[in-house]
Amino acid sequence: MRRWWQEISGLVLPIACGGCGLPRTPLCEECAQELHGPGARRARPLPEPAGLPEVYAAAPYADAVRAMLLGHKERGVLGLARPLGAALAGAVRAAVAPAVREVPLLLVPVPSSRRAVRARGHDPARRIALAAAGELRRAGTPARVLPVLRQRREVADQSGLTARERAENLSGALEAVAGAGRLLAGGRAVLVDDLMTTGASLAESARALHMAGGGRCPAFARTAAAVIAASPMSFDIKRN
């Protein structure tokens, strides 16, 4: 449930760019360029957590992209869901080879904690996943959102934790809902999130999906992952 002031502020405040605050546009050209510019690329955190699938990200987490993600996530600027969803759709396309796009893409959002969803009044990753699925469908790729992961227990807020602490905080924290294996069997699962920091959430999500498939189902064997943004460093490092 959104707070009343979020509903009202969207109606009465003048529109400003979600990236830089430029008035009279929900997203200016320059900030759109930062979000979609060079296209989605492989992003690898360092250190790379065990079990992390191949992750593709639309943009580095900096400047306007950071402002947009925070605006959407923390301030409920829901008008940003569509451009952010389009960026995520680009990362999903990069993560999944065209040859396997005939089967429906099943976008599985990394679940937020119930506490965070309550505090924010919405579930940002799920909202962006829905926008991305819509974008993919409009472009002719069958896609839908399957929110089959959930938290088994409350986890501490990840911000302020080191990579190792994040991994420990999340270890075994997620599970797939009953029947997830059946729901996912007919398509290609792609884990989606708004932001990859250390990769701990995506690695734990991949593990939970794998368990849902009993470790055998091909739908889970090569889980891909796509995010809107990842730390700038995770794009730069060359590793052979």
Ligand SMILES: [Zn+2]
């Ligand atoms: Zn802007």
